[in-house]
Amino acid sequence: MPCVCDLVRSVAVLCKNLGMPRRERSASGVGHQMRVVIIGGTGHIGSFLTPRLVESGHVVTCVSRGMKQPYQVHPAWKAVTHLNLDRTAEESAGTFGERIASLDAEVVIDLTCYRLESAEELVETLRGRIGQLLHCGTIWVHGPSIEVPTTEEEPRKPFGEYGIRKAAIEAYLLQRAKADRFPVTILHPGHLVGAGWAPVNPTGNFNPEVFSTLMQGGEIRLPNLGLETVHHVHADDVAQAFMRAMERRDVALGECFHVVSPAALTLRGYTERMAQGFGRLARMKFLPWEEWRKGFTENDAAATWDHISHSPNCSIQKARNLLGYKPRYTSIQAVRESVDWLIQNGVVRPD
DSSP states (O other): OHHHHHHHHHHHHHHHHTTTOOOOTTTTOSSSSSEEEEEETTOOOTHHHHHHHHHTOOEEEEESSSOOOOOOHHHHHHHGGGEOOOHHHHHTTHHHHHHHTTOOOOOOEEEESHHHHHHHHHHHHHTTSSSEEEEEGGGGGGGGOOOSSTTTTSSSOOOOOOHHHHHHHHHHHHHHHHHHHHOOEEEEEEEEEOOOOOOOOOSSSOTTTTHHHHHOEEEEETTTOOOOEEEEEEEHHHHHHHHHHTTTHHTTTOOOOEEEEEOOOEHHHHHHHHHHHHHTTOEEEEEEEHHTTSSHHHHHHHHHHHHHHOOOOOHHHHHHIIIIOSSSSHHHHHHHHHHHHHHHTTTTTTO
């Protein structure tokens, strides 16, 4: 019976024979196979990161609830060991950290940590037992943009439950890195985009009907003057950043990095670019916030307010300099790939 290592090598050959694109390696790439545990390895980021890990020759264990299939079909999944765990239940029992530690990984990638208590349990259990913990944060650790593009050094002034929780986790992890030399790296993605789900649209929410309206040449109502910003990133570019943080561990430890596209978009510019891509001239109507929100559902209005009140515009210069991060997608390119998938699946309609 073949071992996991044999399967990893076989999948690498299969990917090559099938014409799967080769991933670009860092100039200082990891030169040896490692045991990697990825928590949340079938989600938005994990669907792209897990195959990258296998392609690079690592032995991968994917920890998830086992309730959904990855967004990306890839032969590399055949070489992945799957462990179904309910994180919430395991944490309630006080066993999650030890379950992860018992896998004897050299690297643990945590894509599903949303509570400070979750981070604390994992750190306490993994201390002295791993070479690196890579934590997925969010650009929501920042509050409203002040000086743009926002750098990682900007003082944290988060608002909203999600941003406040993630900022607390970041502060804790960086403190443990500084005080105890705990080997952690934090990556802060922007608005995730990829084939398989609806991206943040030009009105700042997730309603795919906005793209249908643009395809049909209809009018798009924008809040205020449409000058608030959103900052997307393709999930595969986030996966690339995680790989580079592993490959450049020495400069990545104890650091946090923004992982977004090369440039943010204003809502107005986003609308114009998407309309242009559909062969249409953008028809926009600008309304004061209180008037604008009356024409939308409560959920859509809340999502829009969350995005425009943050108006993210983040710098990736630190990730470029230290990690060699090179996003393959602009915001529009990433969104267009997602919208193409929505069109193919009948979610976005031309008429």
